[in-house]
Amino acid sequence: MNYIKRNLENVVRQVTREYPVLLVTGPRQVGKTTMLQKLMEGTERGYVTLDDLNERNIAKTDPELFLQLHKPPVLIDEVQYAPELFTYIKINVDKNHEPGAFWLTGSQVFKLMQGVQESLAGRVAVLSLTSLSQAEISGGTMKPFTVDLEDLSERQKEREQADTREIFERIYQGSMPAIVSGINSNSQLFYSSYLSTYIERDVRELSDAIDSLKFLRFITAVAARCGQMVNAAEIARDADINQTQAKDWLTILETLGIIFYLHPYSNNLLKRLVKTPKLYFYDTGLVCYLTKWSSAETLECGAMNGAILENYVVAEIRKTYLNCGKEPYLYYYRDKDAREIDIVLEHDGILNPIEIKKTANPGTELVKVFELLDKASTPRAKGAVICMKPGLSAIDRDNYIVPVWMI
Template identity: 65%
Template structure:
């Protein structure tokens, strides 16, 4: 199995020179441990690796964290650190006494559970990074930078990519971004995702919420996947899974905590009235969505009822990953008012709002950009707009509205 270089490597090494502790979070099996073990092997400083999946190590870390850090002295890489938040106080003590950059590399698979312990103990001392399933830039070896609607930067970005047609784009969506599939370690798409749900997601959900009915949970996550790219509706998901809305809300919260799903919240300010308030639901990995919603191959997905929604999910997740891989937060929203005027993406950057529409077409029409005018009353200036679509090249309707190929994101 060949190692696939990750876009976050350069970001991690750069921040490692500045911060005494770095915490890399993200769902299981996305390559956190593999990447850090690779980077550690190239350091030549003898960084020790210890995983709290090992119950003996976990028990020591929880019951005697001071002894644990005496045995596993920095520089150290502690994997799955969420199992022993008792360590955080002692890591803080060590950091305050020594202030050496790169002493602690930490990983965790339960993002928001970890945040609580860190805010209490390691605020200002730890750099937080999030790793998602692989982006198309990583998979196909292109340089990674945050996606922005700047013509010069987009032109350079497009030069580094290979144009693909719509069927090839849906093959990428269907394939997903799990390293085990991308690297060739496994070839059976269904077997990998089935195992991923039963071995990792199901187990972690039970760990966080107590006993659950695995069959109902499968119905629940399938219903959630069927609503990707749409406004969140707890009742629809609950009815499909045969659970109550409170349970549906709790389980979605756990999927968010585990780094499986995320939300786009509606953009609003005092100048824009009659806004909807519900967020839209997205999955970090479209391959998981395709598996859960039972599409047999990329052609049926491309021609099926979910083709538009899963394309939107893919675009939004790719943009978010482009920021995550640089250690940045994407200030990304959507717009919808009660007159049903909608803009798929609003990206806020440097005091401007950049509106984007996502369309499954190679020949978009300029009228798609008319809706961008609804944000002219916002307090922020409207920046360049774009239609993100299945075109084969970068072009423009005019100086303010670009046509951007999705394969270039």
């Protein structure tokens, strides 16, 4: 298997020199352990996984003994199974003050974060690893995506150009390392086993009263609504569960790093805005599997092509920030008159409005809606339409046309 270099490696090296504890969270099978084991090569760091039931039992029942058996520097995999360890890691850290003593991985983001925040506040650097980004797959370097002409021109030079067919191939195949690296050539078979082996098992860890068939119906109903405002009532109806269950199960999907939300942009000068978040998957291959598209060609021509393309672009922009160890400030805009801006990117005291369209020739009508942000207290800067045009271009002085492959 060819190892695919991860952008987060640079951040891992940096925080290992500065913090005693590093925690890498993210869903199953995205390469957390593979990346850290690669970085461990040639060092004295030990490795232990709490997927091993014997090791898990010791960690839970006698954490002090566990840390005597596995002395730092050490990588502890799937640490969410033994939150009892956190207090003893804290004691060790406070006693020895050793940078990079503990590397931890975990697949249950928020549940895990609570335990970490309570015990290791100020001692831990928390990083998120997602499935592979476009830049990682094509071997490009990664910086957070901004609507800046110099930055966009740089991206155009180093990214691998792709046409509409190739973009939809990427969307359909998904971005899990096992598929991209060629270990699993059949993405549909991979996602079938991924759902039954990993998601189901981790879901049971968080809620053992879940019926497998109902959960599959539920996650399929969620996938069918990617890029839409969350409607728990509709999801519950399709999955034959009640709304409370639907909301609880959405929290589980978010906790496992399968989905994320874009919240509506608002400030006190903008009135009559909606308050419901929009829902996205980190990996579009899973969406395509759940919504039963048989090929990239049928997806490209199908009814969901716009929604899944939007999901892909939003997820890719989010990854450019997370892979640099930064938190993205991404929102969407929608008012009560249903006027909408797909992405509002906030950074450095400005707002960049972004539209996503499956067209190669976007017109000026697409950027008219950007003027809605002029009433916001934060100034509006350059806008962009991310679309299928082959190269970087512009609609006018204030609005750029950015190809999807350049993100």
